[in-house]
Amino acid sequence: MDFEEPANWAKIRHEAEAFAREHVDATVHENQLRTGDGVDKALFAELGRRGWIAPTWPVAEGGAGLDHFEAGVLSRVLGRAGVPINGYGTTMLAADAVREKGSGQLKRAVLPGVAAGTTLICLGYSEPDGGSDIFACKTRASRNADGSWRINGQKMFTTYAHMAEYCFLLTRTDPESRGSRGLTMFLVPLDTDGIEHQAVRTMAYERTNVVYYDDVRVKDFWRIGEVDHGLAVLQVALDAEHKTSPASQTAALLADARRWAEQTPGPDGGLMIEDTLVRERLAGAAIDAEVTELLGLRAAFYDDVGDDPGPLAALYGPESYLHWAGEFIDAAGPAGVLDWTSPHAAIGGAFEYHYRSAVGTTIYGGTSEILRSIIAEQRLGLPRSRPRR
Numbered sequence: 001m002d003f004e005e006p007a008n009w010a011k012i013r014h015e016a017e018a019f020a021r022e023h024v025d026a027t028v029h030e031n032q033l034r035t036g037d038g039v040d041k042a043l044f045a046e047l048g049r050r051g052w053i054a055p056t057w058p059v060a061e062g063g064a065g066l067d068h069f070e071a072g073v074l075s076r077v078l079g080r081a082g083v084p085i086n087g088y089g090t091t092m093l094a095a096d097a098v099r100e101k102g103s104g105q106l107k108r109a110v111l112p113g114v115a116a117g118t119t120l121i122c123l124g125y126s127e128p129d130g131g132s133d134i135f136a137c138k139t140r141a142s143r144n145a146d147g148s149w150r151i152n153g154q155k156m157f158t159t160y161a162h163m164a165e166y167c168f169l170l171t172r173t174d175p176e177s178r179g180s181r182g183l184t185m186f187l188v189p190l191d192t193d194g195i196e197h198q199a200v201r202t203m204a205y206e207r208t209n210v211v212y213y214d215d216v217r218v219k220d221f222w223r224i225g226e227v228d229h230g231l232a233v234l235q236v237a238l239d240a241e242h243k244t245s246p247a248s249q250t251a252a253l254l255a256d257a258r259r260w261a262e263q264t265p266g267p268d269g270g271l272m273i274e275d276t277l278v279r280e281r282l283a284g285a286a287i288d289a290e291v292t293e294l295l296g297l298r299a300a301f302y303d304d305v306g307d308d309p310g311p312l313a314a315l316y317g318p319e320s321y322l323h324w325a326g327e328f329i330d331a332a333g334p335a336g337v338l339d340w341t342s343p344h345a346a347i348g349g350a351f352e353y354h355y356r357s358a359v360g361t362t363i364y365g366g367t368s369e370i371l372r373s374i375i376a377e378q379r380l381g382l383p384r385s386r387p388r389r
């Protein structure tokens with residue numbers, strides 16, 4: 001077996017590391033902490049100029065023509081270096097669905113801006129009454145006599161709605177339907193009359209939104225796929241979201257923990273890095289960071305052969321991140337629970353930040369319980385945990 005990094009991966013890695021050195025400094029991280037969204041549009045445009053927003057798209061479409069493995073190396077290096085990539089994560093989930101299922105006109109109108117890093121798209125699935133059950137969707141799209149649509153309803157947790165250009169919106173078009181039938185997807189321009197949003201702050205200070213749609217009129221141009229068959233469109237985005245775990249920060253947590261252990265005096269006069277319990281935790285976190293990366297590589301492999309890896313990475317990455325965030329808070333003691341505004345905080349408040357943000361990563365993109373059910377039912381062939389609706 002050859003454990004050497006292939007030359008094409010090394011090339012991408014070097015380029016991405018050079019990009020991060022040039023563009024990521026303390027202000028990027030601070031902007032993320034202060035705003036809670038981590039979207040840096042100037043940085044997105046820089047990524048877009050290199051074809052790195054949509055790296056697997058052909059160069060002619062504004063991508064970089066990378067294969068799935070090369071794209072994986074790119075997102076791993078950018079993520080580890082602290083380049084805020086979550087905003088283009090939601091954008092690409094929707095953009096790939098538009099690219100696969102949208103009309104030619106819609107693609108021409110939207111996709112060049114996506115690839116250039118100037119267009120942000122948010123995901124409008126969750127509703128206040130539905131929670132994880134997105135197929136309980138009540139947001140209603142009804143057809144007007146002129147073929148346009150009128151949308152009424154409310155969406156919960158629409159992250160980036162306050163700054164995105166479009167929302168990839170799940171609606172119910174057949175009022176008689178239930179569950180996953182009778183749904184239709186739209187790409188709704190967020191500057192349309194009748195749309196309002198309110199900020200919701202999470203325990204990690206992340207900014208997400210409640211969005212109200214009150215008689216919002218959109219042309220049929222913005223519909224994606226067939227009327228009442230939105231599931232086929234939505235599934236493209238859901239499957240893609242379940243393959244990887246970009247929000248999991250175990251590798252970044254490990255880097256912070258190692259720095260802390262090398263700098264912090266231990267109880268017996270030496271440094272924390274000499275403490276057996278601290279070393280055990282560092283080793284455990286290193287193993288889980290590696291496993292998370294390998295699961296990402298496994299997803300790239302499945303993509304390459306046209307198969308579905310299931311949501312293993314999306315479950316394992318966040319769960320291990322949450323586990324080790326707790327372990328390092330415990331190791332650091334009182335200084336570990338102070339945030340970045342305190343001069344006494346361990347490692348600039350990084351442990352406190354990881355501890356709060358890790359919880360959210362086990363919720364968005366599907367909670368761990370939902371992902372476990374998908375693995376049990378769809379990968380292991382176990383009986384359904386709830387009746388089909």
Ligand SMILES: Cc1cc2nc3c(=O)[nH]c(=O)nc-3n(C[C@H](O)[C@H](O)[C@H](O)COP(=O)(O)OP(=O)(O)OC[C@H]3O[C@@H](n4cnc5c(N)ncnc54)[C@H](O)[C@@H]3O)c2cc1C
Nearest residue numbers: 123124125126131132157158159360363364365366367369
């Ligand atoms: C910070 C943040 C950002 C988000 N961003 C977006 C976004 O941009 N767009 C979007 O559409 N959504 C978004 N979401 C929604 C997210 O993806 C979840 O689907 C949603 O939060 C789940 O609903 P709930 O929080 O009301 O929990 P509930 O669904 O009410 O779940 C409560 C608990 O019950 C468990 N549970 C629920 N159903 C089952 C089941 N069938 N089997 C076993 N256990 C179950 C859950 O795992 C959880 O532990 C975001 C959520 C958060 C917290």
